[in-house]
Amino acid sequence: MTKTLQELDRESRIGGIGRERTRDVALIDLSDFDARKTEIADALWHAATGLGLFQLSGHGIPLEQIEDAFDLSAAFFDLPEKDKAQMPLRPGTNAGWEFKSQVRPSTGTPDQKESYQITRPRMEGLWPDDSTLPGFRDKMLAFERANWEVAMKVLSCFALKLGFDEAFFTHHHDQSSPEYQSTLRLIHYLPMSNAKPEDFEGWRAGAHTDFDCLTLLHQKTGQGGLQVIPGSEAEGGEWTSVEPITGIITCNIGDMLMRWSDDKLLSNPHRVRMPRQDEYLGPRYSIPFFAQANRDSVLQGPEKRYPPITAADYIQSRLSANFEALKARKSGN
Ligand SMILES: O=C(O)CCC(=O)C(=O)O
Ligand SMILES: [Fe+2]
Numbered sequence: 001m002t003k004t005l006q007e008l009d010r011e012s013r014i015g016g017i018g019r020e021r022t023r024d025v026a027l028i029d030l031s032d033f034d035a036r037k038t039e040i041a042d043a044l045w046h047a048a049t050g051l052g053l054f055q056l057s058g059h060g061i062p063l064e065q066i067e068d069a070f071d072l073s074a075a076f077f078d079l080p081e082k083d084k085a086q087m088p089l090r091p092g093t094n095a096g097w098e099f100k101s102q103v104r105p106s107t108g109t110p111d112q113k114e115s116y117q118i119t120r121p122r123m124e125g126l127w128p129d130d131s132t133l134p135g136f137r138d139k140m141l142a143f144e145r146a147n148w149e150v151a152m153k154v155l156s157c158f159a160l161k162l163g164f165d166e167a168f169f170t171h172h173h174d175q176s177s178p179e180y181q182s183t184l185r186l187i188h189y190l191p192m193s194n195a196k197p198e199d200f201e202g203w204r205a206g207a208h209t210d211f212d213c214l215t216l217l218h219q220k221t222g223q224g225g226l227q228v229i230p231g232s233e234a235e236g237g238e239w240t241s242v243e244p245i246t247g248i249i250t251c252n253i254g255d256m257l258m259r260w261s262d263d264k265l266l267s268n269p270h271r272v273r274m275p276r277q278d279e280y281l282g283p284r285y286s287i288p289f290f291a292q293a294n295r296d297s298v299l300q301g302p303e304k305r306y307p308p309i310t311a312a313d314y315i316q317s318r319l320s321a322n323f324e325a326l327k328a329r330k331s332g333n
Contacts, residue, residue, distance in 0.1 A: 013051055017228075017273075018237030023051060025228075025242055033153055041157035044149045048158065052266035053228045053252040054243065056216075059150045059212030061143075063247045066218055068313070070141045070246075070285055072136055073186040076116055076128065087126045092319060094183040094290075095122035104206030105325035112274075118184040120175065145186040147216050147289035148175060151182075154251065155214060162261055163302050169213065172311075174299040179295040182212070189225075189284035192275055204272035204284065210254035211246065211318045212292035216250070219244035223284040226250065228270040239271075250291070256293060256314060261303035 026047040030040060032123035040102045047054035071230055077084075081099075089096035092258035100110040106318055173182055178325045189204040204225055219226065219242075227239040242250055258267040293299065309317075 004041070010255045016237060019237050021229075021238035021240055023240040025240070026054040027248070028056055029058040030056055030060070030150070030153060037157065037160075041160055044154060044157045045161045048253050048265045051106055051228060051240075052268035053250065055242075055245075056150070056154075056249040056251055058234065059153075059245075059249055061146045061150065061249075062163060062315045065143060065215065066247055068139060069218070071286060072133065072139060072218060073116075073188070073287060075133055076136065076186060076277055077114060079128065079132065079189040083132070084116075086116075087128065089115075089117060089133065090122075093122050094127045094181070095119045102205075103326060104203075104208050105322055105329060106208060106269075106271075107203050107206030108326065108329045109202055111272075112199075112202050113187055113189045113204060115188070116186045118186075119182070120144070121178050128269070139183065141230055143287075143324060144182075144289065145175070147184065148173065148182065148291070150232050150249065151214050151216055151291040153291065155257075158257070158261070158265060164265075168292075169293075172293040173291055174294060177296075179297075179312075180313070181295055182292050183290045184202075185288050185290065187284075187286045187288070189286075191283040192281040194249055195281075196327070197277075200220065200272060200277060202276050207269045207271040209269055209285065209314055210252065211249075211256060212254035212290040213257035213260065215252050215254055216249050216289040218283055218287040218290070219250060220244070221246045221279060223282070223286070224280075225272040225275065225284060226286075227269060227273055228252070229269055231266060231268045234269055238263075239273075253286055254290070254292075255318065256299060256311065259314070260293075260299045260301055262303040262305040271279075 026043065028043045032038065045213065065242045084097045087097045089098040097116045101107065101115045102111045120134060156166050159166055160166040221244055224244050226242040229239050252270060253265045253267045255267045257265050293311040297311045298308045299311060299314060300308040
């Protein structure tokens with residue numbers, strides 16, 4: 001896993017604030033998908049082999065469903081801390097609630113956020129009571145499914161371009177399997193209205209790449225901060241801000257698909273910066289869906305650039321590399 005450690009080493013050197021630079025973030029319309037598939041696949045491929053991050057309209061998830069998911073997310077985080085603590089994140093499972101526990105190798109400090117993660121086969125005992133938050137479980141599962149549908153459409157285009165069967169990735173993200181490990185994550189970045197000046201020096205989410213195949217991110221209009229940088233330019237420190245618009249899905253490639261495409265599709269570093277003191281200082285809510293191949297899927301690209309590895313082993317190797325990088329950071333190496 002030397003390469004991974006090198007990648008993480010690079011990640012630990014891109015934690016600085018850097019500068020702002022405008023780059024083109026493609027907005028791709030998925031409407032009339034079946035009839036326009038060739039054209040859509042071309043646009044997705046172009047964006048995913050470039051900035052590795054793009055936005056989707058015409059994706060078919062109704063705006064009301066997205067707004068409802070955000071309202072339920074806010075209601076969840078408004079629950080008393082002792083109630084949320086009854087649904088703790090079990091390390092390495094991507095299921096349950098955590099508060100300021102995610103430390104990124106790029107910063108060495110915890111992201112200033114709380115999150116609640118939904119991974120279908122791992123939710124035993126981790127749902128809020130239906131009497132506390134009526135409809136929460138069913139609505140979140142429906143929302144997770146709606147995101148899965150969009151992710152599979154996008155992945156079917158990449159499958160075509162890579163020379164795989166169109167349904168290739170759908171098979172590897174089969175929701176009915178106990179090995180399913182895709183995750184819907186509700187995130188609440190804490191408000192900064194009463195924060196101390198030194199708190200503005202931290203990160204809402206430190207620079208990182210995602211481990212999964214494809215991330216679909218819902219943002220809310222007015223709650224900005226997401227920035228991306230092409231991996232090949234990371235050391236230049238010129239970051240591009242991504243506009244938050246409720247109803248538009250921001251999509252990025254993850255490390256798993258980069259490997260699975262023999263490095264053609266690019267998993268690029270992104271982060272969520274703190275607002276400046278003269279900007280909107282309220283909370284930021286976001287909802288990413290991480291399409292992550294089932295644990296028993298074997299990843300190998302058409303050109304066999306890397307040896308085959310199961311998705312479970314791949315994730316494990318990334319988690320331990322993160323752990324090693326953080327340990328090295330602490331000991332000053
Ligand atoms: O909240 C966001 O806008 C980005 C979150 C993110 O990058 C992540 O959770 O991996
Ligand atoms: Fe991310």
